[in-house]
Amino acid sequence: MTIQFLTISQLSDLLKNKKISYEELVDETFLLIKKYSSINSFITLNQKQALIDAKKLNVSNDQNSLTGIPIAQKDLFCTKGLKTTCGSKMLSNFVPPYDATVVSNLNSAGTICIGKTNMDEFAMGSSNETSFYGNVHNPWKEGFVPGGSSGGSAAAVAAGLVPAATGTDTGGSIRQPAALCGLTGIKPTYGRVSRWGMIAFASSLDQGGPICRNAEDCALLLDAMSGYDEKDTTSLKIDPTKINNNINEPLEHLNIGIVREFKQSDLSVDSQQLFSNTIKEFENLGAKISEISLPNIVQSVPTYYVVAPAECSSNLSRYDGVKYGYRSSNADDLESLYVNSRSEGFGEEVKRRILMGTYVLSSGYYDAYYKKAQQVRRLIKNDFGNAFKEVDVILTPTSPSQAFEFGSKGKKDPTELYLEDLYTISANLAGLPALSMPNGFINGLPVGVQLIGNYLDEEKILKLGHYFQKETDHHLKKPNLEGFA
Ligand code: GLN
Numbered sequence: 332m333t334i335q336f337l338t339i340s341q342l343s344d345l346l347k348n349k350k351i352s353y354e355e356l357v358d359e360t361f362l363l364i365k366k367y368s369s370i371n372s373f374i375t376l377n378q379k380q381a382l383i384d385a386k387k388l389n390v391s392n393d394q395n396s397l398t399g400i401p402i403a404q405k406d407l408f409c410t411k412g413l414k415t416t417c418g419s420k421m422l423s424n425f426v427p428p429y430d431a432t433v434v435s436n437l438n439s440a441g442t443i444c445i446g447k448t449n450m451d452e453f454a455m456g457s458s459n460e461t462s463f464y465g466n467v468h469n470p471w472k473e474g475f476v477p478g479g480s481s482g483g484s485a486a487a488v489a490a491g492l493v494p495a496a497t498g499t500d501t502g503g504s505i506r507q508p509a510a511l512c513g514l515t516g517i518k519p520t521y522g523r524v525s526r527w528g529m530i531a532f533a534s535s536l537d538q539g540g541p542i543c544r545n546a547e548d549c550a551l552l553l554d555a556m557s558g559y560d561e562k563d564t565t566s567l568k569i570d571p572t573k574i575n576n577n578i579n580e581p582l583e584h585l586n587i588g589i590v591r592e593f594k595q596s597d598l599s600v601d602s603q604q605l606f607s608n609t610i611k612e613f614e615n616l617g618a619k620i621s622e623i624s625l626p627n628i629v630q631s632v633p634t635y636y637v638v639a640p641a642e643c644s645s646n647l648s649r650y651d652g653v654k655y656g657y658r659s660s661n662a663d664d665l666e667s668l669y670v671n672s673r674s675e676g677f678g679e680e681v682k683r684r685i686l687m688g689t690y691v692l693s694s695g696y697y698d699a700y701y702k703k704a705q706q707v708r709r710l711i712k713n714d715f716g717n718a719f720k721e722v723d724v725i726l727t728p729t730s731p732s733q734a735f736e737f738g739s740k741g742k743k744d745p746t747e748l749y750l751e752d753l754y755t756i757s758a759n760l761a762g763l764p765a766l767s768m769p770n771g772f773i774n775g776l777p778v779g780v781q782l783i784g785n786y787l788d789e790e791k792i793l794k795l796g797h798y799f800q801k802e803t804d805h806h807l808k809k810p811n812l813e814g815f816a
Contacts, residue, residue, distance in 0.1 A: 334359045336491030336809050339548040343396050353385035353399040353443075360401045360445055363492045367815045370468045372477075372487040374406050375414045376446040384443050396551055396575070398441035403487045403496035406447035407454060408434050408539070409528040417530045418450040418462040418480075421650050421657045421676035431528025432560045433497060433539050440555035445493055449483030452678045453647065454504055454532045456480050457751040458740065461680040466737055469512060470810040471776055475734040478508030478751075484542050485512040490812055495543040495552055499529060501536045502635050503730075503755030506767035509542050510729035510779025513769045513808060515796060516542040517549050518755075520787050521762035522567035524553075525560035533642035534565075536635075536759040545806050546768060546796030550574040553789060567787075574790045578797050585795065587613055588623035588722035593754065597731055601773045606728050609770040609780050613726065616798060623722055625714040630707050631757040632749060637691050637704035638760070643681075644688025650676065683745065712761040719785040724792060727754045729767040729779035758783050766792045769805040777808075 334342065334356060345351045351359075361378050381401070388399050404410060407417045409427035411434075416422045430438065438444065451461040459467045459482025469477040470490040477486040481498030485508035488496050498505040500518035509516030517540045524539040531537060541552035550572075558571035589610065595603045610620055652658040652672025659671035677685070691700035718725060731753050741748030758765035763783055770780035784792040800806050 335363055337494060338544045339396065339400050339494045339551055342400055342494055346399050347394055353388045354382060356399060357381050357385040357401060357443060360493060364446070367490050367492060367812060369815050370470060370486050370490055371465050372449055372467055372483040372490065372492065373403070373446045374416055374418070374449050374464045374483070377413055377444050380413070381443050381445055388441065395441060397555055400442045400495070401445045401493050402437055402442040403445050403448045403484055403493045404434060405481050405484050405497050405499060406450055407499060407530040408497060409530070410434055410444060410447065413447065415447065415530070416464070417454070418452040418464060419677065419681070420463045423463065423657060425656055427528070429528060432525035432562060433529065433556050436556050436558065442555070448481070448487055448496055451480035451482065452681050453530070453643070454480040454499055454501055455643070455680050455684055457503065457507055457748050459483065459508070460737060461678055463678060468815070469734045470812060470815070471513065472734060473814045474737055475776070476511065476737060478511035478730070478734065480504040481542060482508050485509055485514055485516070488512070488514055488542055488544065489810060490815070491809065495541055495548055497539060497556070498542045499537055499539045500759065501532050501639060502759050503752040505540050505542055506729050506755050506765060506779070506781060507751060509767045510769070511734045511777065513777030513806070513810070514542055514544060515546050515549050515766065515768040515806060516540065517553060517766040517789065517793065518758060518764065519553060519557060519789055520567070520764045522565050523557050523572070523764070523787070523789070525563045525566050527560055527562040531646040533639040534646060535642060536639060538759070545800050546766065546793050547575065547578055549766070550578050550793045550797070569787070572789055574793050578794055580794065582791070582794050582798060585618045585724065586722040587618045587620050588718055588725045589620060590628065590725060590727055591622050591624045592626065592628050593727055597753070598728060599732070599773070602728060602778060605771045605773065605778055606780070610726070612799065612803060616802060621722065623718045623725065625711070625718055625757070627707060627710040627714050628757050631711060631760060632753060634704045634707045634711065634760060635752070635756045636687070636749060637700050638708060640684040640688035641692050641701050642688070644685045644692065647681070647685055652676070680745070708760045711757055715761045715763060723785070724795060725783040727781045727783065729754055729781040733773055733776040733778060754781055762786070764789045764792060766796050768796050768800065771805055772808070
């Protein structure tokens with residue numbers, strides 16, 4: 332029996348009916364990971380401990396939906412005793428002494444941590460080409476990007492090596508790789524999932540969430556990941572979501588908004604056609620479609636590229652070669668220890684962000700850039716507030732393009748890559764929940780569509796996603812992995 336490409340629910344049924352044991356499932360998972368290692372989706376494997384954890388499950392007999400399910404963790408969630416690199420040389424020797432809350436929540440739900448997935452360095456990127464550990468291949472096409480920054484997580488799930496993985500999303504890093512790899516992923520409302528032990532990039536935007544094969548599995552995983560955490564001061568004082576139990580309840584009188592300011596001409600002719608088809612599919616499901624206006628949304632990308640680098644320059648100042656992480660051996664005083672450790676430990680994109688961030692926060696430019704960006708951020712948030720008076724959910728494409736060839740974008744002009752997040756960034760600036768799911772294929776490569784919900788409306792967008800997936804089969808397609816084996 333092959334476990335490849337099975338969903339959490341399917342694997343859970345196999346375990347419940349004793350068609351496979353916990354250990355066999357773990358063994359099979361590692362065989363698959365090794366067979367397809369050329370995809371490069373993992374940085375560190377947790378094989379020994381995973382088997383120990385699987386054995387432990389044999390003695391306890393309360394089997395819930397997540398018991399024994401193999402999960403891959405993005406390599407920026409701290410895992411006790413297991414290397415956590417954040418895709419960087421800077422943390423290539425970092426072994427955390429504790430688990431992130433997301434990790435401990437998933438462990439307590441009975442999942443088994445299989446390993447740590449490759450990612451853009453410090454989660455900065457849209458193509459997984461900035462990792463110190465090399466490019467990740469998109470399982471749908473060798474030599475093509477899986478999207479970023481949670482590219483390793485998306486590739487591992489798309490190749491069917493694990494049924495689910497965690498990701499983080501600061502400007503699109505769950506949704507964009509999910510779209511480029513034909514998967515479903517959700518960025519929850521800011522504060523829904525604890526950021527404790529999640530290595531910080533831009534603290535007011537970062538949010539963890541699941542990447543799975545469908546919306547139902549995302550609900551299951553979000554239910555286990557979410558919930559108030561006193562260790563994170565921005566954590567919302569609310570209970571974990573309980574969406575999976577009522578995911579099949581009907582959705583009535585649903586109003587879906589299409590954003591006037593996102594011009595169809597920003598998309599290729601094929602993508603426009605696909606997006607129009609998806610609108611029709613939602614109409615056929617009984618949704619009412621109307622146009623809404625988000626007047627300031629066109630400013631999202633420039634606003635993000637002031638706010639995110641500013642926060643990143645502050646967060647990454649802790650990597651100084653003194654406390655932990657990479658330390659240069661070429662230093663002969665404190666100053667050169669700082670300079671050389673940071674110069675040798677960080678990659679080019681991270682340095683670019685730190686420089687931009689330091690610049691926009693400097694006394695002469697703070698008002699002109701950082702303060703202004705925060706003001707525009709407020710306007711974008713207000714625009715969503717007005718739109719959600721008219722509609723329940725907002726529908727947009729997830730990404731302006733499909734997976735592209737390694738090295739083909741952003742080499743001369745980094746802003747080319749920054750624009751990959753045109754549709755996703757605004758949800759982070761406003762702190763709103765947003766889901767991406769597959770809505771078709773162009774030239775054999777997956778395309779994704781995004782559902783943005785109002786605050787704490789994860790249930791609505793997951794139910795709508797699930798409803799769409801019951802009626803369509805885009806999410807059931809699998810890549811041909813011959814070239815990778
Ligand atoms: N692509 C965006 C960036 O490079 C978003 C990354 C993310 O969501 N972590 O900043």
